[in-house]
Amino acid sequence: MRLNNFVKIISFYAVFLFSLPSFSQLPTISILGDSYSTFEGYTTPLENEQWYFKTKRDRTDVEKVEQTWWWILCKEYGLQLEINNSYSGSTISYSGYYGRDYKDRSFITRAPNIGNPDIIIVFGATNDDWAGAPLGTLKYENWTEEDLYSFRPAMSYLANLLTENHPKAKIYFIVNDCLKDEITGTIREVCKHYGISVVELKNIAKKTSHPTVAGMRQIAEQVGNTLKPKE
Helix, strand or coil, rough: CCHHHHHHHHHHHHHHHHCCCCCCCCCEEEECCCHCCCCCCCCCCCCCCCCCCCCEEEEEECCCCHHHHHHHHHHHHHHHHEEEEEEEEEECCCHHHCCCCCCCCCCHHCCCCCCCCCEEEEECCCHHHHHCCCCCCCCCCCCCCCHHHHHHHHHHHHHHHHHHHHHCEEEEEEEEECCCCCHHHHHHHHHHHHCCEEEEECCCCCCCEEHHHHHHHHHHHHHHHHHCCCC
16 A cells, blocks of 8 residues: 555656756757857857956956856746857958958858757847948848858848748847947848847947946846847
């Protein structure tokens, strides 16, 4: 009799545990970003250039991964990070700072390496703006290698690549709050064409042009309210 009761108790707890939502059942999210989304030891691949580090640096007060916008977003909005492929200084186009070729680190080149998430967040174009990348002409097909050295065709090529490779994913593009109108306007137009949601940041706290601890939380909240509005 005691054995039967023990078996019943074990069976009850087994059913109970299997009925609980597991960590793996959380919506997965991958990030394709630049310096704003880096943190030492937490990018894929690890060799990507970083801007935020574990050791304290005068240029920022962010010194813990738990202070990054994406960590806060995952924790407070019930998401599981799949891949964070962020690279400091990277551009969407192939054109980098001082006329350098950034093809090796561009968003286009890294886009195939973000796993297979439920949600994709692209946080870029800041360096295209700051580096003064050529704008070029917007086009939605028949891109050439030369086209991808200009922002407008590169932006549409990236959007096309992501939507084709991830037809079931929900894609969001985060727009920094300090970009030129030509850059922001292009992002809006391209994202509308491809059905990508746009999150335009506002009044983000920064130091040396990068989000502070307070700024990171602002980003997480502004993005989170778009992804999953709190009641």
